[in-house]
Amino acid sequence: MDENEKEVNEMEVNHEENESDLEIHSEEAEGEIIDEAAEKLMEAEKKLNECVDKYQRVLAEYYNYRERTSKEKAAMYNDGLRDTVEKILPVIDNLERAVSAQPDKENALYKGVEMTLKQFKEILSGMGVEEIPAKGEKFDPNLHSAVSHIEDENFGENEITVEMMKGYKLKDKVIRYSMVQVAN
Structure with a gap:
């Protein structure tokens, strides 16, 4: 039995060595797995x-695109509106001439033309179109076009004395400059 005991002891020692080897190998394997993970x-x-960076860039580009197209649409609308109003202004000028030339203010035709002119002006006002004030104002080359000049002590320097044709603007952009006579 000595030999059997010896064999059993050797087996136990081998088993313990294998277990310690396994522990070392499993610790190394765990370390490798952690490093890989x-x-x-x-x-x-x-x-x-x-x-995330690509997403944020695409989102920023989309936002910029949306803003740019919105501004372009608004600009196109305003340009179209300005062009249309510019083409209608001679009709308004003629209606104003017709109203001012009629001596009989009780005439039905006069009243009809006057109502049509009033309606035109209300529509323009609703669209944001304004008359440019001229007579009695200081001359402003951004709003007025001086077509004649007079020297008269009754008026101040660069004062508008006569408005020959009304000017109109849409928001801050001039559609048609006022044609005026300027004093001094």
């Missing part, structure tokens, strides 16, 4: 950050 996690974070 950490590396994969860092790669995933890097890809996530790239995707």
Whole structure:
């Protein structure tokens, strides 16, 4: 039995050595697995950050595109409106001449033309079109076009004495400059 005991002892020693070897190998394997997982996690974070960056850039581009197209649409609308009003202004001028030339203010035709002119002006006002004030104002080359000049002590310097044709503006843009006579 000595030999059997010896064999059993050797087996136990081998078993213990194998277990300690296994523990060492499993610790090394655990370390490798953790290193691999950490590396994969860092790669995933890097890809996530790239995707987030791309998303934010696309979102910013879309926002800029939306703002730009909105401004372009508004500008196109205002340009179209300004062009249309510019083409209608001679009709308004003629209606004003007809009203001012009629001596009989009780005439039905006079009243009809006057109502039509009033309606035109209300529509223009509703669209944001305004008359440019002229007579009695200081001359402003951004709003007025001086077609004649007089010297008269009754008026101040660069004062508008006569408005020959009314000017109109849409918001801050001039549709048609007022044609005026300027004193001094």
